[in-house]
Amino acid sequence: MDVIVVGAGAAGLACALDAASAGPRVLVLESSDGVGGRMRTDVVDGFRLDRGFQVFNTSYPQVRRRVRLRELRLRPFTPGFVLAGSRGRHRFADPTRRPDLAGDLRPGRLAPLPDTVALGLLAARDLLLPAALLRRGRDVPTARALRAGGISDRTVDAVLRPFLAGVFLEDALETSSRVFHLYWRSMLRGTLCLPSAGIGAVPEQLAAGLPPGALRLDAPVAALTDDGVVLQDGTEVAGRAVVVATGPHEAAGLLPGLAVGPVRAVTTFYHAASRSPLGEPTLLVDSDRRLLNSVVLTEVVPGLSSDGRALVSTSVLGTDAAESEVRARLAELYGVDTAHWEPVAEYRIPVALPAMPAPHPLTRSARVAPGRYVCGDHRATGSVQGALASGARAAREVLADLAGGG
Known part of the structure; x- marks a missing residue:
């Protein structure tokens, strides 16, 4: 093989598709009985x-580029969410899409007037500014960015923190503010x-675009070798380039010395x-x-x-x-x-x-050694966009090195 991709999650599939489309012979090795990784x-x-x-x-740009959305027969969530608990029940709705549900956004219900205005300005900024500007913004914890935007701690704790805890899987709001602004922008611009x-239909659609014979399931990789990889059953597969597209801990096991975060x-x-x-x-x-x-x-x-x-x-x-x-x-x-x-x-x-605490790099090079690469959302942002973009970057770097004789 020219390129061996270890792992058939979103990142590995994106890498394999882009590499194969340029001509090299690509083989994807997946340890489980299906594609998708966490998206199954x-x-x-x-x-x-x-x-x-x-x-x-x-x-997400990578989704729009790669996925045939109509074939997924997508069904939308209500734009917004309902807060329930000791403070009663209130609705946080997108007033631009469901004005009929936005009554609780009136000042004094969910938040006082200054906070409502501040949140509206923040949303307008994230919606309208080019993503490139948001990526270059000063990176601080999300909690600090919300305070700097004029939103009181009371409103953050009562409204935003409970929702964002489910987005970032942490409730201290220590996640990078650049990541927050990009996520907020994507929610305002897209449909959830x-x-x-x-969700497994998404990677299955991606995998269907691979060349015949390019995907092998139930093929766990035991180690990387000088010439490619060796599977757990002892089978050796030779390849000029190996891309490890697994979770962070599995990647560190196959690529000793690879730094992985929390x-x-x-x-x-x-x-x-x-x-x-x-x-x-x-x-x-x-x-x-x-x-x-x-x-x-x-x-x-x-x-x-x-x-x-x-x-x-x-x-x-x-x-x-x-x-x-x-x-x-x-x-x-x-x-x-x-x-x-x-x-x-x-x-x-x-x-x-x-985990994506500030400051957080939005993308990192896939190269870790000659002929050795790594990709996944842990190399970018924790999202489908991050995984696909990381796989795309890995493919670009692999193709460049193969063309240069690396």
């Missing part, structure tokens, strides 16, 4: 379950939605209910931060359930949450009896996102 969908007891709560953002078949963990619980506790496709955010968020996924995509029952997804920071405590909290947030909700599955994900 399982079928359990007639329900389609993503491996952890997922949303798909149509505004889900494919009708689950990661964020999350647990997602799935429950089946006889009836929907919220009759709309809207994210419910816990204002007291005991949970991250919950959503009735069958209000977004009815086909995720085969028997008409409601499918509820709930996420919690970390990997230690108890299902019984989560279900009890859901009863408080939804205002319904959850005693008879059936636990369907739970996904405890210790490496769900890379």
